[in-house]
Amino acid sequence: MIRVAGTVLKLEEINKSFGGIHALKNVQFELFEGEVHALLGENGAGKSTLIKILTGVHRMDSGKILIHGKNIVIEDPVDARQKGIGAIYQELSLIDSLTVAENIFLGHEPVGNFFGNLKKKELTRRALEYLNTFGIEIAPETPVSDLGLGQKRIVEIVKALSINANILLLDEPTTGMSKAEIDTLFSIMDDLKRKKVTMIYISHYLDEVFRVCDRATVLRDGENAGVFKIGEVDLKTLIRAMLGRTLKEEFPRRNGFPGRETVLEASEFQSEGMAAPVSFKLHRGEILGITGIIGSGKSELALGLFGVDRKVAGEIKVKEEKTAIASPSDAKKRGISFVPEDRKVQGLFLRLPVEHNITIANLALSMKRGVISYKRRYEIARETAEKLKVTPLDVKMPVQNLSGGNQQKVVIGKWLCGATDIFILDEPTRGIDIGAKTEIYSLINSLADNGAGILIMSSEFREMSGVCDRVLIMRKGSVVSELAGEELTTEKILTVALGG
Ligand SMILES: Nc1ncnc2c1ncn2[C@@H]1O[C@H](COP(=O)(O)OP(=O)(O)OP(=O)(O)O)[C@@H](O)[C@H]1O
Ligand SMILES: [Mg+2]
Structure with a gap:
């Protein structure tokens, strides 16, 4: 395989079935270095499945994964992290009973045994450093159970970043976030973009996609349904690719009206x-x-x-x-x-x-x-x-x-x-x-x-x-x-x- 200039990740003919459900059918996907790439599609289109194949949560049935033109195998989530792939999943993966700092470094403590008393301070200090870099005001000692959904997502993102990922996968990251938290996320993403981190962004909010993404790949029923440059595509075209039809009216009219009772x-x-x-x-x-x-x-x-x-x-x-x-x-x-x-x-x-x-x-x-x-x-x-x-x-x-x-x-x-x-x-x-x-x-x-x-x-x-x-x-x-x-x-x- 010849290395295509600027291509960080390439997926070829990916197939994945769960029992009788063919979730991904010969899916092709290409990521350019430093871009934010939207992955779009209806519920059940196969977006999360694709992400989970990249993070080693699921094994694909057939297909190829190429990083910088080199054929690789992703064994499991630890292997994915070592290959520089970080992810924020649709379902949160933080442990409620641990603190923010402990969660951030869970599974890849910076040095030694960080959960010993002696190292606790160091862990907190490192976490604070990370949180500060991204302008996030959450105390590292806070138990995760005390955080709101939006803050949990931010911690999840910091956790994914703490492995110095160069490919970051975000599966519906703004769910449950306030406007301010979304703004924080987007400025973190801008920052990462400048550092040449490449991102895959999944969202059902197309206004977000237009705000932060450079290109979009659409999946429909587990198959490719188009790749678009965000600067050159309109909302209607994206929706048609996702649904296979045009959306007549988003808010259907009512026949009745409110009563008095x-x-x-x-x-x-x-x-x-x-x-x-x-x-x-x-x-x-x-x-x-x-x-x-x-x-x-x-x-x-x-x-x-x-x-x-x-x-x-x-x-x-x-x-x-x-x-x-x-x-x-x-x-x-x-x-x-x-x-x-x-x-x-x-x-x-x-x-x-x-x-x-x-x-x-x-x-x-x-x-x-x-x-x-x-x-x-x-x-x-x-x-x-x-x-x-x-x-x-x-x-x-x-x-x-x-x-x-x-x-x-x-x-x-x-x-x-x-x-x-x-x-x-x-x-x-x-x-x-x-x-x-x-x-x-x-x-x-x-x-x-x-x-x-x-x-x-x-x-x-x-x-x-x-x-x-x-x-x-x-x-x-x-x-x-x-x-x-x-x-x-x-x-x-x-x-x-x-x-x-
Ligand atoms: N562990 C599993 N076992 C069986 N079927 C699964 C499993 N995970 C996913 N599927 C099926 O694979 C298909 C794709 O699911 P996936 O979660 O990738 O969709 P999605 O595009 O992320 O949708 P959503 O927007 O709803 O999150 C669906 O039909 C789903 O039911
Ligand atoms: Mg999903």
């Missing part, structure tokens, strides 16, 4: 997790958005309303009736469904099949004369999975074998197939591809058109203005503004949420 009312309500009391009314047939930047208190409100966190003040009325919601099961009994933000922890039984996960919250639906009807359960799960475009559409498959985005769809499906009429959805489209998002919006619309009241917590302002009838904006735990009608625009939300 209040289905959920909070009056000066505050739970132990919330910084301040909150009041609002949700009407039948209404899609009410609650937005704000990360840390504004949206998720805490959601957890309080669903009875996960204990109430400390105020009251809740469900369908005009004063109700004590002391636990999630109380909330469910009152007809409230909840899609949590942190789906991995709160939402799924990873080893169980899709059908169990979808039906577990509503076992009654799959009962026939007091026993579970397996046929009924299968049908319900299959129908829900179909609506959400879960791929592969095999409800007997353990959830852990699904791609990240498809796992998210299962959590949503679990709650949507219930017979409830109040929904609390926390970041319902996070990690979900642009085509499937539209399906979820349609589903939310039809729930509302059928008389459900829907509360959506989201930090995607465009989504809020595109989907909701009315939006409440939170800042530091309090609702500071309400927008509806003509006033409900992305720009307006942005201004208010950021404190304008």
